[in-house]
Amino acid sequence: MDTQTSLETGHTDGPFADRSFIEFFAGIGLIHESIASFGWKCLYANDNDPKKAQAYKNNFPSVEIDERDIQKVPVEDLPAAQLATASFPCIDLSQAGGRKGIHAAHSGVVWSFLEHIESLTKLGKAPKFLLLENVAGLLTLHEGASIDILLHEISRLGYAIDLVQVDAKHFIPQARNRVFVIGVKDPELGGSAEMPDTHIRRYKVRQVYDRNRSLPWHFFDFPDLPIRQLQLSDVLLELPDDDPRWWDAERMAYFWDHLEVDHRTRLNNLVKAKATMRITAVRRGRRRGLREQIFNLRADDLASCLRTPKGGSSIQFVVQLTRGDVKVRRILGIESGRLQGVGLPSLSPDFVFPQSEQDALFGFGDAVCVPAVRWVFKHSIESYLTEVKIGAPEQTRMDFEVAV
Ligand SMILES: C[S@@+](CC[C@H](N)C(=O)[O-])C[C@H]1O[C@@H](n2cnc3c(N)ncnc32)[C@H](O)[C@@H]1O
Incomplete structure (x- = not known):
């Protein structure tokens, strides 16, 4: 481990100190599954659904998942980590849930996540990176008011921002259009860069940018989306x-x-x-x-x-x-898991599925698509760390060109 870097980030606890994360809305653990393979170590996970927490433990027994409501977790219980993730509930942002908005009861828990980030910052334990994920409908919800206020809050907490829209269909035979917000706490980022016109930042993402040009944007250098290798027949039993x-x-x-x-x-x-x-x-x-x-x-x-x-x-x-x-x-549950990128020979073959069919359908229905998250993560936070030369432990790296 690079001692200099550890001192700079303020995290000195252990061999994974520079690639440590805390995750909220952890569900059955597919964010964890996505980024652990880059050598990241989870220091804390939170989700208040006991069935999902059990599925999470089955895959990541070394992490003691906190099953309290995020709103009841005292900041003192949160460790310092390099990254905090939140794939927060989408119910109030999607058509099915009536598009009530980002302040409604379910999706509004994202504000508890951001309050935790603010409290950690006051304690000198701010994560350097944030990764948020949700449905693409967030971009246009209430004429953009929900995404605008979210981005303003993240920037107020001192993060430069990137925003991308990625459909899982480029990785897996599932149409799953999602937005990712990436925050980086680095005073050298967040200048006046123009948003590049790429496949993952077209139309609705650009409209968000145009309305919010004064925010500290930082555009990661993503490559073109890959050509999907897997077909429906590779996934269905x-x-x-x-x-x-x-x-x-x-x-x-x-x-x-x-x-x-x-x-x-x-x-x-x-x-x-x-x-x-x-x-x-x-x-x-x-x-x-x-x-x-x-x-x-x-x-x-x-x-x-x-x-x-x-x-x-x-x-x-x-x-x-x-x-x-x-x-x-x-x-089937097993097919739902495969459609989220686990349980396939080339993708997380050893992932332990929830035991009952119903739990699998519920768990995977709410989860993230692993190869899509890996792709976003690899070309943003991982590439940033590689550029500042913080090496991941070699033995935990995978060849993601093959995996995604
Ligand atoms: C979109 S899912 C995230 C799924 C997760 N990324 C995965 O891979 O399985 C949102 C999660 O937030 C959890 N959740 C909702 N409200 C919560 C609260 N108040 N406190 C803690 N967790 C909550 C739900 O149980 C659900 O698992």
């Missing part, structure tokens, strides 16, 4: 024809009956062509004023964004065609 999870004749009749008209035509054409393929489907409808929900098929070899399976429209289905014969079933 092959179940035997007689597996009881395939729907019976009655449910299949319901499915055909409730397919969106255009989609029924498409599926009929595939049946006539005796196609062999797998596609995903979701139920949609109530918000468009229909009395019953209807099934929509995807046409792009992707799964739709995973969500916690609380209502009918948040459940996904697999539609399998074998020489024109159609079978349908619900998506």
Whole structure:
């Protein structure tokens, strides 16, 4: 470890001192899974859902996860660390939750996170980096008021800011459009740089920048997004024809009956062509004023964004065609995990899945996509540290060009 650097950052406790993090809204641990492989060590994790905390412990037994409500955690209980992460609840920011805003009961806990950062700063224990993650809808929520106030608060706490929008579909066959806010406490950053016009900073991100040009922006040098290697067929399980999870004749009749008209035509054409393929489907409808929900098929070899399976429209289905014969079933917990980038031969093969099917669907529905987080992390915080020559322990590094 570089002693000089440790003294500069104020963290001198142990071999991972320069790559230590505390994480809030830790869930089942996919932020942890994303960044631990760069040699980062978690010093503290918090999440008040006992089932998720158990899933977290199964993977990271050395971290004692704090299960208190973040609002009840005294700052004295938080260790000094180089990074603090918050993939905070999205309920109040998304359509499904009524877009109540960043001050509403669920998503508003992000302010507790920022209060902790402020208190740590007063105690001389400010993390050098912040990483926040949430749904892309945050960019436009209430004409941008939610993201604007969030960025202003992060800059008030002394951080230069980057903001990127990354869809997991570039890494994994899942459409999952997310924003990442990266904060860096470095007085040399945050000048008057122009936001580069790249794929991850187009349209809505640029609008945020244009409204908030006076903020201390720092634009990391991200490469082009990768070309995805994994297809839906790499992620979905092959179940035997007689597996009881395939729907019976009655449910299949319901499915055909409730397919969106255009989609029924498409599926009929595939049946006539005796196609062999797998596609995903979701139920949609109530918000468009229909009395019953209807099934929509995807046409792009992707799964739709995973969500916690609380209502009918948040459940996904697999539609399998074998020489024109159609079978349908619900998506499985193991497939949800793979769609978040764990449990695949090339991606976190040893990740321990939550034990029950329901816990897996809930845990992964709410989680982050590991290779997408790794990509963002590698090209921002990791590249910053590499430039200032703080080496990660070599034995814990992976070849992420292969992994992502
Ligand atoms: C979007 S999920 C984060 C998922 C996580 N990144 C993962 O990989 O599983 C938000 C998490 O915040 C937790 N949470 C919500 N309100 C909380 C509170 N008041 N205190 C602590 N945790 C809370 C939820 O239990 C949930 O796991």
